[in-house]
Amino acid sequence: MSNVVVVYQTRHGATLKYAKWISEALHSDLYHLSDVHANILEKYTTIIYGGALYASGIMGSKKISNYFSGVHDKNLIVFTVGLSNPKTTDYQEIINKNFNDQLQQAISFFHFRGAIDYKKLNIIHRIMMFALKSKIKKSKNASPETSLFLETYGKQIDFTEKESINPLIIHAQHFI
Known part of the structure; x- marks a missing residue:
């Protein structure tokens, strides 16, 4: 079993595409958000979550925030997928809207363009x-x-x- 897991929530498939690429590159396990629960995530040292950007929200952020709040000593990574260019977009307002200050300090964020x-x-x-x-x-x-x-x-x-x-x-x- 890998010590890395990639979890994703997608609407149109671009987030799944990135989740698969990341999972393949890291030889990690891959789950749709609806298929995981806290007991599954406890087994991993690195948890990567990918959510599509939708109406200034990150899909699944409430559920993953609850999971992240309950885990300690984990490496937490979140990637978002939207149409905006990450090189010219400031995501801080979206991050603030979806994750509390404590979680923001524990999470490394990455942003990708979608479809x-x-x-x-x-x-x-x-x-x-x-x-x-x-x-x-x-x-x-x-x-x-x-x-x-x-x-x-x-x-x-x-x-x-x-x-x-x-x-x-x-x-x-x-x-x-």
Whole structure:
């Protein structure tokens, strides 16, 4: 058994893609968040959690926060997956919204770019994306991110890159 586990929660599959890449690189066990409980996580020294960014939240962050609060002397890593460019995005507000100060001190954070296929979105998500598009169009503060959003709206886009996991892999290997 590995001493590393990767747990993930995904909506459209990009987080699963990263979770598999990380799990393969670290020869770790891999679980969907719905398939784990505290007793499973206690067996590992390094716990890596991946959650999709969704409406300024990290999917599964409440559940994983409860697990993380109950474990001690573990190496905790969280990666997020969203459409924004991690090189130009400040994630601190999202982190603050999803993890308390104590957990933030214990967790190492990494951020990756995801994918979306607008045709596969359900009606509620389509409405949300349309509302976001309308809000951005009305805004006078266009950024490269918002311009890219408007340019790619309604299309299938995939920003996932396997090489982007390298910093997380190097970080995790310090604990193995």
